[in-house]
Amino acid sequence: MRGKFITFEGGEGTGKSTQLKLLSEYLAKKGLKSIPTKEPGGTDTGQELRRILVTGDKDKFDATAEALLYFADRHIHMVQKVWPALERGEWVLSDRFADSTVAYQYYGYDKRVSREDLDCLYKIAVGNFKPDLTLILDIDPQVGLARSFKKADTMAVKELRFEGRELAFHQRLRNGFLEIAAQDPQRCVVLDADKSIEDLHKDIVDVITERFKF
């Protein structure tokens, strides 16, 4: 049977990476093999694109260039990693996916890419395929950003290109993710991320159990 594709979305420091790891461990205990992955950078080529996308000056290129690079990364990711794993019956947990592109390049920027153009790029890169479930972690951006900056202190490569943007940008992102969830309530579940790591993990397990009936 084909595996499930679950995506983790939300702004900076909402706990996506932390929760993805915990869910992967939980699924392993249930005897389900899952592959943790991320965007950008889920493949070797994607790692090179990730460095270009998430480090350096925030204005080094515009929303259009970003969208094209993100979808190039996404297409490589789907073809080389996500689809083959799902075919093998493994679950794939992705730290960010296409909703992040819509949130950042459409809702986030003043000079944004149109929704039609993003939908068109999605069609080229991913076709009609969609995640089985998207978990949107929601938190006040000030709380999330504070977590991200604290974490970055210990990172060798500082992935802070987006954190450098103004608070209003991060507010627009948050609202963008909530709108995306409202537009696709079958696929998306919004979770309050302003709680302990353990409590949020429990909420995620509840969603998974209820959604996939095990």
Ligand SMILES: Nc1ncnc2c1ncn2[C@@H]1O[C@H](COP(=O)(O)OP(=O)(O)OP(=O)(O)O)[C@@H](O)[C@H]1O
């Ligand atoms: N519920 C929580 N409460 C307090 N701190 C948390 C919580 N979840 C994660 N953290 C801490 O906040 C930091 C950011 O968490 P994490 O890296 O999981 O977020 P993220 O959404 O992946 O962030 P980014 O967008 O920067 O990749 C980490 O140092 C993590 O340990």
Ligand SMILES: [Mg+2]
């Ligand atoms: Mg992360």
